[in-house]
Amino acid sequence: MIQILGILLVAIINLKKENTVSDSKQTAIETIAAKLHMVEELLQDCQIIADEAEVNFEWDGPEYGMGGYYSGKLQEWSSSSQNC
Numbered sequence: 001m002i003q004i005l006g007i008l009l010v011a012i013i014n015l016k017k018e019n020t021v022s023d024s025k026q027t028a029i030e031t032i033a034a035k036l037h038m039v040e041e042l043l044q045d046c047q048i049i050a051d052e053a054e055v056n057f058e059w060d061g062p063e064y065g066m067g068g069y070y071s072g073k074l075q076e077w078s079s080s081s082q083n084c
Helices: 002-016 023-053
Strands: 056-059 068-071 076-079
Touching: 023 056, 023 068
Parallel strands: none
Antiparallel strands: 056 068, 068 076
16 A cells, blocks of 8 residues: 555656646645645554554545555555455
């Protein structure tokens, strides 16, 4: 899950490097990148809490099939489509 957010962040940073982006688009790209970084940090915090308490949680992404299940006991993510 965190890898997906990292990939999105890299894609946004690559878009940012293009000189053809207008100021308003540049601002949007920077804002999105910052917010995705915050989401990534929050998910990492959730993983630490789950690991310490050996509890599980689910996270649903913005679209169907983009979420996942985190096991604090196993300390690993399972994709929402893994059991399909």
